[in-house]
Amino acid sequence: MTEKTINPSLQLILDIAEKLILERGCRNTTLQDIADQGGLTKGAIYHYVKSKDELFGLILEAGLQQTNRRFMESVSDSVSQKTSSRGPIELLARRLHALSDGSNAIGLIFIYLLSQKDKPAIAEILNRYYATSIQMTQSWIEVGKQHKVIPEQVDAEKAAKMFAIFKNGLQIQNLVSLESGHVPDDEIYVFVLSALGIKDV
Template identity: 60%
Template sequence: MQDKSMNASLKMLLDIAEQMILEKGCRATTLQDIADRGGLTKGAIYHYVKSKDELFGLILEAGMETTNQRFFESVARAPEGREGLAGPLNTLSERLGHVAGTDNAANLIFIYLLSQNDKPAVAAILNRYYEAAVQTSKKWIEVGQQHGAIPEHVDAEKAARMFAIFKNGLQVQHIVSPDGGEIGDRDIFQFMMNALGGGRD
């Protein structure tokens, strides 16, 4: 999956799939539905993926890439040192809050794929997604350390794995406890700031 290049046709497929998931849900959305709405044959979709689950996995990866781009745009605008941590963390907090929402296709996909984790192909998709999230977060932390915004003593690998667990927990929280209290962007921001040593003198 990770070697698929994002051309206009694939992006259109992902956009259509996201719209249909929000309209019908993951289970009810079929590759034939997506093909019909896009004016394509089902075979055209199979040029990119082998299954609906793989297409859904690509949507998760595309969302992660969008977050990565926004993070680095924020880093480019941030000042050096600890004060430079706020902008990029704010960007990530907003994205995490958005991804964890019940009106977000990526969150619906994540929960749907989790429910099928007993299938080896789906387990592989989830594992790839998790490991990509960890490596992306690790890169963000290392960039923060290089810019003096995150203390050197922070273990980037461990912190990245903790953030992946936190993100997955946010995604599941809305399903298992919809009335369990809102965790807002500001709460996420403060949690990450404290975890990365930005809230300490």
């Protein structure tokens, strides 16, 4: 997975891929299917990625970037409007909840790639996804500290790694235990507060 600017053409490819993944699953979605749905050639897709797996990695990365944008916008809104900082934390809790949902393409891609971690190219995609996720979470924690919402003594790196474990666990839990249902939003919200040593805001 490499750093790429998500331009409108690439965004169209990512959107079509997500739609097909939800309809057919990761294994049954091909680059040809994506090209056909978008009225594109496979060459247009190969302009951005070398393989289906790399395209799936881009979807994971785009999901992180979107969450990061929304979080920073929510923080900015809270600061400018001098409102409660509950908004950014609720946003993160909702994002964690969405990842545990079987109808979420990002969760399906994560499980699909995880099942093939023995392939070096896929291991690299997953390692980068993990590292980027940790880095973003650390930055969110540092922003929370700057705004006096998160206690100064919270170790941002350790907390970020624990969140990664929790997030990955939610994604896998849905796959192995459908009968148990999803963890409710409010329980995830309470977990986030507790993990960061925050009293309800």
